[in-house]
Each structure stands twice: as C-alpha cells, then as structure tokens.
Amino acid sequence: xxxxIILLLLFATAVQGEEYGFVTKYIDMPxxxxxxxxxxxxxxxxxxxxSYFSNDQPIFFYTGNExxxxxxxxxxxxxxELAEKMGALIIFAEHRFYGETxxxxxxxxxxxxTLGYLSSQQALADYxxxxxxxxxxxxxxxxxxxxxxxxxxxxxxxxxxxxxxxxKYPYSVLGAIASSAPIWQFQGITPCQNFNxxxxxxxxxLGSATCVETIKKSWSIFRKxxxxxxxxQNISKTFDLCTSLKSDDDLNTFxxxxxxxxxxxxxxxxxxxxxxxxxxxxxPVREFCSRMDSVNYNNDDxxxxxxxxxxxxxxxxxxxxxxxxxxxxxxxxxGELGWDFQxxxxxxxxxxxxxxxxxxxxxxxFTEYSDDCYKQFGVRPRNEEVPILEFGGTEIETASNxxxxxxxxxxxxxxxxxxxxSAQVWSILMPNGAHHSDLRSANELDADDVKSARLFHEKxxxxxxxxxxxxxxxxxxxxxxxxxxxx
Amino acid sequence: xxxxIILLLLFATAVQGEEYGFVTKYIDMPxxxxxxxxxxxxxxxxxxxxSYFSNDQPIFFYTGNExxxxxxxxxxxxxxELAEKMGALIIFAEHRFYGETxxxxxxxxxxxxTLGYLSSQQALADYxxxxxxxxxxxxxxxxxxxxxxxxxxxxxxxxxxxxxxxxKYPYSVLGAIASSAPIWQFQGITPCQNFNxxxxxxxxxLGSATCVETIKKSWSIFRKxxxxxxxxQNISKTFDLCTSLKSDDDLNTFxxxxxxxxxxxxxxxxxxxxxxxxxxxxxPVREFCSRMDSVNYNNDDxxxxxxxxxxxxxxxxxxxxxxxxxxxxxxxxxGELGWDFQxxxxxxxxxxxxxxxxxxxxxxxFTEYSDDCYKQFGVRPRNEEVPILEFGGTEIETASNxxxxxxxxxxxxxxxxxxxxSAQVWSILMPNGAHHSDLRSANELDADDVKSARLFHEKxxxxxxxxxxxxxxxxxxxxxxxxxxxx
Numbered sequence: 004x005x006x007x008i009i010l011l012l013l014f015a016t017a018v019q020g021e022e023y024g025f026v027t028k029y030i031d032m033p034x035x036x037x038x039x040x041x042x043x044x045x046x047x048x049x050x051x052x053x054s055y056f057s058n059d060q061p062i063f064f065y066t067g068n069e070x071x072x073x074x075x076x077x078x079x080x081x082x083x084e085l086a087e088k089m090g091a092l093i094i095f096a097e098h099r100f101y102g103e104t105x106x107x108x109x110x111x112x113x114x115x116x117t118l119g120y121l122s123s124q125q126a127l128a129d130y131x132x133x134x135x136x137x138x139x140x141x142x143x144x145x146x147x148x149x150x151x152x153x154x155x156x157x158x159x160x161x162x163x164x165x166x167x168x169x170x171k172y173p174y175s176v177l178g179a180i181a182s183s184a185p186i187w188q189f190q191g192i193t194p195c196q197n198f199n200x201x202x203x204x205x206x207x208x209l210g211s212a213t214c215v216e217t218i219k220k221s222w223s224i225f226r227k228x229x230x231x232x233x234x235x236q237n238i239s240k241t242f243d244l245c246t247s248l249k250s251d252d253d254l255n256t257f258x259x260x261x262x263x264x265x266x267x268x269x270x271x272x273x274x275x276x277x278x279x280x281x282x283x284x285x286x287p288v289r290e291f292c293s294r295m296d297s298v299n300y301n302n303d304d305x306x307x308x309x310x311x312x313x314x315x316x317x318x319x320x321x322x323x324x325x326x327x328x329x330x331x332x333x334x335x336x337x338g339e340l341g342w343d344f345q346x347x348x349x350x351x352x353x354x355x356x357x358x359x360x361x362x363x364x365x366x367x368x369f370t371e372y373s374d375d376c377y378k379q380f381g382v383r384p385r386n387e388e389v390p391i392l393e394f395g396g397t398e399i400e401t402a403s404n405x406x407x408x409x410x411x412x413x414x415x416x417x418x419x420x421x422x423x424x425s426a427q428v429w430s431i432l433m434p435n436g437a438h439h440s441d442l443r444s445a446n447e448l449d450a451d452d453v454k455s456a457r458l459f460h461e462k463x464x465x466x467x468x469x470x471x472x473x474x475x476x477x478x479x480x481x482x483x484x485x486x487x488x489x490x
Numbered sequence: 491x492x493x494x495i496i497l498l499l500l501f502a503t504a505v506q507g508e509e510y511g512f513v514t515k516y517i518d519m520p521x522x523x524x525x526x527x528x529x530x531x532x533x534x535x536x537x538x539x540x541s542y543f544s545n546d547q548p549i550f551f552y553t554g555n556e557x558x559x560x561x562x563x564x565x566x567x568x569x570x571e572l573a574e575k576m577g578a579l580i581i582f583a584e585h586r587f588y589g590e591t592x593x594x595x596x597x598x599x600x601x602x603x604t605l606g607y608l609s610s611q612q613a614l615a616d617y618x619x620x621x622x623x624x625x626x627x628x629x630x631x632x633x634x635x636x637x638x639x640x641x642x643x644x645x646x647x648x649x650x651x652x653x654x655x656x657x658k659y660p661y662s663v664l665g666a667i668a669s670s671a672p673i674w675q676f677q678g679i680t681p682c683q684n685f686n687x688x689x690x691x692x693x694x695x696l697g698s699a700t701c702v703e704t705i706k707k708s709w710s711i712f713r714k715x716x717x718x719x720x721x722x723q724n725i726s727k728t729f730d731l732c733t734s735l736k737s738d739d740d741l742n743t744f745x746x747x748x749x750x751x752x753x754x755x756x757x758x759x760x761x762x763x764x765x766x767x768x769x770x771x772x773x774p775v776r777e778f779c780s781r782m783d784s785v786n787y788n789n790d791d792x793x794x795x796x797x798x799x800x801x802x803x804x805x806x807x808x809x810x811x812x813x814x815x816x817x818x819x820x821x822x823x824x825g826e827l828g829w830d831f832q833x834x835x836x837x838x839x840x841x842x843x844x845x846x847x848x849x850x851x852x853x854x855x856f857t858e859y860s861d862d863c864y865k866q867f868g869v870r871p872r873n874e875e876v877p878i879l880e881f882g883g884t885e886i887e888t889a890s891n892x893x894x895x896x897x898x899x900x901x902x903x904x905x906x907x908x909x910x911x912s913a914q915v916w917s918i919l920m921p922n923g924a925h926h927s928d929l930r931s932a933n934e935l936d937a938d939d940v941k942s943a944r945l946f947h948e949k950x951x952x953x954x955x956x957x958x959x960x961x962x963x964x965x966x967x968x969x970x971x972x973x974x975x976x977x
Contacts, residue, residue: 033872035524035525036524036611036880037522037523037524037525037609037611037612038522038524038525038606038607038609038611038612039602039605039606039607039608039609039835039836039869040602040603040604040606040607041602041606042869042870042872115526115527115528116527117527118526119525119526119527119528120525120526120527121526122524122525122526124523124524124525125524125525128879131879132879135875135879171658172882173882173885173888174882174883174885174886175879175882348526349526382526382529383529385520385529388622392615392618392619392622392662393523395659395660395661395662396661398660398661399661401660401888401890403888
C-alpha cells in the first residue's frame with residue numbers, strides 16, 4: 004500500500020464571492036542561490052496589496068507553500084485584517100514550482116535536472132531575495148527607517164517556511180507567525196503513528212466511537228469483498244466511482260482516497276460552512292459520523308453502506324456530483340506532485356498506521372519509500388535526516404521572535420511545536436482549532452481559543468515591532484508613534 | 491590595472507621540523523546540499539587527531555579555508571594546545587575544491603558547471619554533514635551525551651566560516667572562535683579603501699614614514715621608467731626577475747606582485763622568525779623598512795634601488811633565490827584560483843586604493859570587476875550584495891557564542907568585528923597582533939595581547955561548555971566534572 008503522504012494544506016474559500024484584492028507582480032529570481040553552475044533566472048510571482056500601507060509600517064510577508072499563491076491569498080484573512088489595523092504592506096509570495104511559478108515552464112516537472120531546484124532551502128532564499136527587493140522599493144526618501152520590519156506568516160508547510168525564514172535569516176524577517184507548522188514531523192522526533200492517532204482520536208471525540216469502529220473494520224471487509232470482480236463492481240457502484248475498480252492497484256488507490264478523505268475532514272473541521280474543493284457544512288467531523296451512524300448495519304454490506312453514506316458528505320454535500328474520480332487530485336490548486344517530490348527529498352516525514360488508529364495498518368519502511376521515490380521521480384532521499392541537518396529538528400533554542408500555533412483537532416499538531424521553547428519562541432494551542440484556523444478570517448462561529456490565538460499573534464507582533472522601532476527610529480518619531488494605537 | 495584580490499591567508503610553519511600528527515580520512519559528501527538535480531558525491535578529506543580525546547569531551551572543528559588542509563593543521567597550534575588541556579577531539583576539515591578535495595578531480599576547475607559547486611554555503615553544509623557523521627562515530631555506549639559539544643575554529647576566511655557555521659547551524663556547533671575573520675569586508679559595510687589604509691598605517695608605524703613615501707612614489711616612477719624597453723630591462727634586472735618585462739601587461743603583473751608582497755609582509759608581521767612561502771625574520775615590517783631606508787637615494791633609479799633592497803627581505807632572505815617568478819602563485823598550498831572564483835561569486839569584497847594609502851590609485855569598479863570575472867571564469871557576480879543576503883552583514887545581533895578576534899596590525903581587521911555585538915558575541919582586539927596570531931602555537935615572543943586573546947578564547951569555550959554540560963549531563967556526572975579543571 005502506498006504510504007500516506009497527505010497534503011499539508013486545504014483551504015476553504017473565506018466567504019463565497021468575497022475576494023481580497025491584489026496586484027500580481029513578478030521578480031526575476033536566481034534559479035540557484037547556493038551554487039554558481041548556472042545564471043538562469045525565472046519569474047517568481049507575488050501578490051501585493053498596499054491599500055493599508057503607510058510609511059515605515061511593517062511588511063506582512065506570507066511565505067507561500069505548495070500551491071497556487073492566489074488560493075493562499077484568498078484564504079488567509081487574518082493577515083489581511085491585521086494589516087488593516089497596523090498599516091502593513093501585504094505580500095503573498097509564490098513558492099517556486101507551484102502555481103504559475105514554474106522555473107522551466109511546462110518542462111519544470113520533467114526530470115530531476117529541472118525539478119531538482121524545487122527545495123525548501125531554495126524557496127527560503129527566494130523569499131530573502133524578494134524581501135531585499137521590496138525593501139528597496141518601499142523604503143524611500145520619506146522613510147525614517149533604513150529597512151522596514153518584516154513579519155513572516157505561513158500555515159502548514161508555509162508556516163514551517165515562515166519559522167525557518169526567521170531562524171535562518173533573522174536579518175531578513177523580524178518575527179514569524181507559524182500556524183500549524185509541523186517542523187518536528189521528522190525522523191527521530193515524532194513517532195510515525197502520531198498523526199493517524201490524532202485523526203482517530205478526533206473522529207472518536209467529535210464524531211463517535213461507532214464511527215471509528217466502522218472505519219477501522221472496513222479495510223479488511225473492502226479487501227474481502229474486492230477479492231472478486233463482482234465485489235469490486237459493487238464497491239464501485241456504492242461509492243459512485245466514475246471508473247469501476249478493476250485491479251488490486253485500483254483497490255489500493257480507492258482505499259488511499261478514502262484514507263485521505265478521513266484525514267481531510269479532520270484537518271478542516273472548522274465550525275462554519277466552507278466551500279472547499281467540495282462544499283462542506285460546519286463541524287464536518289460530527290456531521291460525517293452522524294450520517295454514518297444513522298445507518299444501522301449487521302453485516303459487511305451494511306457496514307460498507309454506512310460508510311458510503313458518511314463519505315457522501317464529503318463527495319456530494321450539494322447533491323450535484325455525478326461520480327467520484329479517485330485518481331484526481333483533490334484540488335487543482337494544490338501542487339500534489341511537487342509536494343510528493345519534496346517529500347522524497349528534503350521534507351521526508353515518516354508516517355505509519357497501527358492498531359491504535361482507524362487506518363489500515365502500514366509500517367514506515369524507508370527502503371520501500373525510497374524505491375517508490377526513485378520509481379516516480381528518479382531521485383532517492385539522501386537519508387531521513389536531511390531536514391534535521393538543514394533545520395536543526397528540536398534544537399531551536401537559539402531562535403527568537405516566533406509564535407507557533409496549533410489546533411489540537413489538527414492531526415498536523417503531531418509534529419508541531421506545542422510547548423514554549425524559550426522566552427523568545429512561543430507556542431499557543433487552540434484546543435478547538437483545526438488546521439491553521441487562526442490564519443483564516445475572523446468568523447463569529449470561531450472558538451474562543453482561535454480568537455485568543457489571533458490576539459496572541461497580534462500582541463507578539465506589536466512587541467517585536469515596538470522593540471524594532473525603539474531601536475531604529477529617531478526618538479521624536481518613535482515618541483509620536485507611541486501616541487498611536489500600534490507601536 | 492587588475493584589482494587587488496589579495497589572498498586571505500598565509501601560514502608560517504610553526505616550528506621548522508616539528509609536525510602535528512593526524513590521521514587522514516575521507517567522507518562521501520553530497521555535491522549539492524540545497525538542490526536535488528544530482529546525487530553525485532565526492533570525497534572530502536579531513537584530518538583527525540584523537541590522541542587527547544576522552545569520552546564526552548568536545549570536538550574542536552577547524553573549518554578549512556582556501557587551501558590544503560594539512561597546511562592549516564600544521565599552523566593552528568593553539569587548537570592543538572587547547573585540545574590537550576580540554577581532552578578534545580581535533581578535526582581539520584578541508585574546504586571543497588581546495589587541496590585534495592577536488593569534487594571532479596582534474597576537471598574541477600574546468601568550467602562553471604563543475605567549479606560552480608564551490609561556494610561558502612555548500613562548504614558550510616559540508617561541515618554540518620561531517621559533524622553529524624562524527625557525532626555518530628564518537629558518541630557510543632560509554633557516552634553520557636547524545637551529542638558532543640562542537641567548537642568551530644577558523645582563521646581568516648576559515649574564521650568567517652567558523653562564525654557563519656554557528657550563526658546558520660547553531661544545532662551543529664555550540665560556539666565559534668573566529669580569528670581575523672573579515673565578515674564585514676563587503677559592499678555597503680566597509681569602505682573599499684580601509685584595507686589598504688591599514689597596510690599603509692602599519693608600514694608607517696612599525697617601519698617608517700620614509701618607507702611609506704618611497705613605496706608611494708615608486709608607482710609613477712616604475713611606469714615612467716618602464717615606458718621604454720631598456721627601462722623594462724633595468725627593472726627586471728634590479729628585481730632579479732626570471733623573465734624580463736616585455737609589455738604593459740607584464741608591468742602590471744609586476745606591480746601587482748609588489749603590492750601583494752607589501753600586504754603580505756604586514757599580514758604576517760609576527761614577532762618570531764617564520765619559514766613562509768619564503769623564510770622571514772621576526773617583525774618583518776620593521777626589517778623591511780629598515781633595509782629600504784638604509785639606501786639613500788636622490789633620484790628615480792636610487793629610489794628603485796632602495797625598494798629592491800627592501801623587497802629582497804621577502805624574496806631572498808636566505809640568499810638562495812636565483813630569480814623571482816612574478817607569475818607564480820605565492821604558495822602552492824593556497825588555492826588562489828579557487829579564491830578568485832569565490833571572490834567573483836559569493837565572497838565579493840570591494841577593494842580600492844586612494845591617495846591616502848601607499849598603493850597606486852585604483853577605484854572599485856564593479857562593472858569592470860564583473861567583466862574580469864566573466865573573462866576568467868565565465869561567471870559574473872549576481873550583484874555585490876550576495877554575501878549580505880546570505881549572511882546578514884552587520885545584522886548579527888541574534889547570534890550567540892562567538893568570539894571574534896582581530897590583530898590591529900592585520901589589514902583584514904578592516905572588515906572584522908572589532909566591537910562586542912552583544913553579551914553573546916564578543917570581540918577581542920590584539921593591538922600587537924597580525925593575521926590570526928592567536929591561532930598559532932604559543933611562542934615566547936608573542937605579545938601579551940596575543941596571549942590574552944588565547945586565554946579569552948579558552949574562558950569563553952569553558953563557559954559555553956559548562957552551560958552545555960549542565961544542561962545535557964546527568965547530575966552526578968556533571969558534578970564529577972566540576973571537580974576536574976575543565977568543566
């Protein structure tokens with residue numbers, strides 16, 4: 004069975020129809036910041052909103068992750084709301100090899116010779132380069148500062164980048180808000196089963212124990228039923244698959260599709276309705292289990308029926324889906340292929356499932372994983388420790404000005420920084436938060452702990468900025484700032 | 491006139507005949523730590539001396555610079571002496587593309603496709619990779635620690651690397667001793683004329699004002715005399731050149747050769763005799779000027795004669811040199827070509843000379859510099875700010891556990907950290923120190939300030955280690971350590 008490499012990020016559209024406005028810009032970016040074998044450059048896309056910006060105010064810089072940057076820009080409302088309060092310039096930078104930022108155009112993914120330039124280290128250096136460029140643009144003769152303070156923001160993999168940007172390049176960004184950033188989801192730090200254990204716990208706690216049991220029992224039943232052609236056909240019909248299952252490979256793809264769906268429902272368990280990849284109601288975990296539990300069953304076929312009833316919440320909430328394509332990427336905006344490559348090179352996150360979770364058992368087998376990588380991309384992970392060597396794992400006690408936030412309903416909290424590291428590196432937990440709930444725009448249905456996290460971010464940013472301005476502004480201008488709300 | 495790109499490092503042999511013992515080892519090193527276009531590895535050489543090492547004691551890691559690592563190993567006696575006191579493991583790691591560490595063998599320097607992998611960032615990542623490997627080797631079942639504390643050491647460019655290793659990878663090294671490390675010799679930080687101004691000041695102060703004047707006047711006289719063929723021949727004869735000057739290019743090479751010699755004499759103005767590239771007496775600046783000043787002159791030919799008398803100190807102190815080859819690299823152990831490449835890519839150090847120094851006037855012209863780089867290597871510096879973007883320039887206030895030492899007689903102190911940055915990043919000055927005098931083995935003729943610097947290093951290392959052991963050792967073992975001299 005293919006190992007679960009679940010995409011880090013799913014974004015709901017903030018409010019149907021509402022759109023944050025941005026100007027799209029491009030910067031000529033060196034392809035390789037660390038070697039000098041090539042002087043190739045490419046166009047890196049970034050989005051700018053300067054409608055709130057006033058002189059000497061900060062830059063809020065979203066460190067784009069594995070997907071089209073406009074999706075992130077539309078779904079990180081918190082940054083927008085805070086920029087309005089603080090007079091900040093808003094930048095959303097697209098991660099190389101995602102969205103429109105394809106260094107080699109259509110050839111970008113064709114071989115390691117091109118795709119090999121997709122790495123988190125290169126992406127961080129891109130952001131440093133872009134920030135330097137922005138400083139030159141937005142510091143002018145009216146500025147009292149030589150450099151504007153920059154706060155990096157990011158959710159999920161973007162949150163990892165936001166934190167690492169501060170850690171590796173503290174002269175480029177003053178502080179970082181890293182939401183649901185699993186910087187410890189690596190070898191030797193987080194046991195591989197933790198992620199799936201959380202998925203299970205959340206479905207059990209917010210859904211029901213029955214719901215967990217149904218899913219848990221389903222895997223062997225699926226395999227039993229699917230051992231015959233007619234069984235495969237029945238499953239295909241029950242789950243409205245566009246193409247009938249024909250082989251064991253098809254069955255595995257189908258079971259993966261189910262697994263990822265369960266995970267996704269948990270990741271985005273926001274309290275308000277969302278137009279996802281597919282639309283979902285608020286509190287989808289509860290709704291999912293409640294639908295599933297409403298079907299009483301006393302045999303295998305009944306269990307499958309119950310499961311399919313639950314799954315329809317995800318696949319067909321609006322009742323307009325004709326059939327389910329299990330081979331399709333969940334969201335065309337997410338660069339699943341790019342992320343798979345990163346997971347094979349520098350973002351190697353060991354995952355496994357055991358008897359303690361609701362997934363089909365799957366051990367973490369690095370050799371097999373490496374073989375799969377080689378088959379798919381022609382690369383092998385150098386070793387499992389690459390991300391530790393690059394970013395230090397848990398040894399971040401010398402870092403400063405970072406807030407890590409984690410929703411405890413989010414399975415990615417398994418690899419998150421869920422305790423304060425020092426008086427400079429803080430952690431805030433949202434017991435009722437899902438995957439980077441706090442970066443989303445304010446919603447009246449938000450849990451109090453999500454609201455608190457946003458306030459926590461704001462207070463920390465204020466503190467960093469105040470220190471920065473105190474050090475860098477002429478005294479009279481600093482004093483004048485003190486009289487305004489945000490210093 | 492070719493811009494002065496003076497090699498950072500010249501090492502004298504500690505004591506003629508005495509040799510520090512090392513075992514030579516090799517590690518398979520990934521060619522590219524930051525991208526995944528290739529899985530090529532190469533053999534990186536490193537030297538080990540474990541004769542003082544005992545369990546749980548630190549690793550002293552010399553971050554090799556632009557030359558054969560065995561030369562550094564033989565000329566960094568301080569590290570050796572301190573390791574004996576502290577029971578440390580001694581490692582000297584060779585910088586990629588220097589010495590025996592040629593990733594592509596004889597083809598390493600053939601084009602940017604190969605030579606482009608020579609960069610300070612890749613070298614730092616090499617060291618992190620090697621240190622990780624050493625941890626696995628030297629932490630065993632007898633260890634009370636999970637990781638040994640590592641102190642990085644380096645002089646000159648090696649000192650820059652030692653400091654940056656701590657700054658970028660604080661989880662890899664606990665602290666750094668960065669001697670004569672001009673991490674601020676970059677665009678926008680240090681005025682380009684400062685280096686040559688110090689050369690001039692030192693020759694004036696330790697030599698004589700006459701000596702400075704003679705050199706200063708010489709450039710136009712050389713150009714006047716060399717305007718005829720017979721003049722070129724006379725100069726060639728006076729300076730015992732192996733090949734007579736024939737063209738203006740030859741003349742420029744000759745004048746560069748002189749310029750670099752004046753700089754070198756200052757850099758290595760140690761109080762004791764040294765067997766250099768060529769042997770020199772102690773206090774060579776004083777001796778050089780005294781010889782030169784002993785020749786009274788009242789015309790151009792006389793001035794040239796005086797100059798040649800001084801220069802002989804450097805070229806023929808033992809009286810065995812037959813002729814001077816001005817095209818030859820000063821020391822075969824130094825990778826001048828590699829350094830020239832680095833100076834064209836990530837170590838771009840603007841240099842110029844003005845009326846205030848004794849050199850022929852030469853402006854810093856980035857365009858011309860870039861053209862020269864392109865002519866020589868087929869690469870151009872991306873821009874002058876590359877090293878600032880990579881390493882932050884003066885903004886290192888978040889760094890910790892670094893001591894920067896600078897000899898004030900060393901022209902490279904122009905780009906050094908010559909004031910404390912914070913309570914975590916210290917600077918110590920040696921008013922009578924030359925280029926990384928403090929890293930050399932103790933000599934009874936050492937100035938008191940050089941001796942103090944070594945003590946300063948030792949105390950800081952002790953402090954870092956004590957904190958480390960307090961945090962990482964079981965209490966009983968820590969307490970036992972307290973009873974020994976070094977904690």
